[in-house]
Amino acid sequence: MAFVATSVQAPVGSRLNYVEKLACTPRTRGCVPTQRGARLISAPRSVAMNAATGSAAPRGGIPGLWHRIHAKLGVFAWFVPLVVFAALFIGAFEYKQNELQKFKDTVAQLPATDHVSSIELLGLRDKYLRAPEFNTEVDNVEGKRASVAIYHALLSEFGVINARAAEKGLLLYGPFVEEARRKPGSHPNIDLLFRVLDEPQVVLVGQINTL
Numbered sequence: 001m002a003f004v005a006t007s008v009q010a011p012v013g014s015r016l017n018y019v020e021k022l023a024c025t026p027r028t029r030g031c032v033p034t035q036r037g038a039r040l041i042s043a044p045r046s047v048a049m050n051a052a053t054g055s056a057a058p059r060g061g062i063p064g065l066w067h068r069i070h071a072k073l074g075v076f077a078w079f080v081p082l083v084v085f086a087a088l089f090i091g092a093f094e095y096k097q098n099e100l101q102k103f104k105d106t107v108a109q110l111p112a113t114d115h116v117s118s119i120e121l122l123g124l125r126d127k128y129l130r131a132p133e134f135n136t137e138v139d140n141v142e143g144k145r146a147s148v149a150i151y152h153a154l155l156s157e158f159g160v161i162n163a164r165a166a167e168k169g170l171l172l173y174g175p176f177v178e179e180a181r182r183k184p185g186s187h188p189n190i191d192l193l194f195r196v197l198d199e200p201q202v203v204l205v206g207q208i209n210t211l
Helices: 062-107 146-156 161-173 177-180 190-200
Strands: 002-008 016-025 030-042 116-125 135-138 204-209
Touching: 030 177, 062 146, 062 161, 116 146, 135 146, 135 190, 146 161, 146 190, 146 204, 161 177, 161 190, 177 190
Parallel strands: none
Antiparallel strands: 002 016, 016 030, 116 135, 116 204
């Protein structure tokens, strides 16, 4: 009689496997387990067992999700991140385009400035003291036409650029305000409104130059 060792699946829900010695004889034409040779061995601790099936439980979190996607889609699973990235990129691009179009529509509703060549802004502190560090001139050229329209509208409504006018100006600049906060110097005409808000005693007196 010979003995052969083999692994036998443990009962459902158990974390233990056991090994039995199978008695193999010519008469039995096969191998039958013997209780005397049975012994228990512990399953590897790194493998979690599914209580319902006794098989290894699927991994959780992002790795588990990726494992399930890869199991279902095979090689096509590698295209999933590309599709997600493309969707996010297109969504961000469309959002920015929509915000830009809203800004253009807002500027288009302001009083016309075709007759304006430039706007000069002179800083005054406490109404009488000059503040030359605030002095600037905005020419009515490509890339600055929106700023000319905004400052022209603010001067027409408030007479000077004070804190209240600066607040409304930031509303008109819309989507560019956050970018100006993140990147100081990228939008100097918006930075000027920030400075007026930071120093409420300062006002900007405007002179509108015409063609």
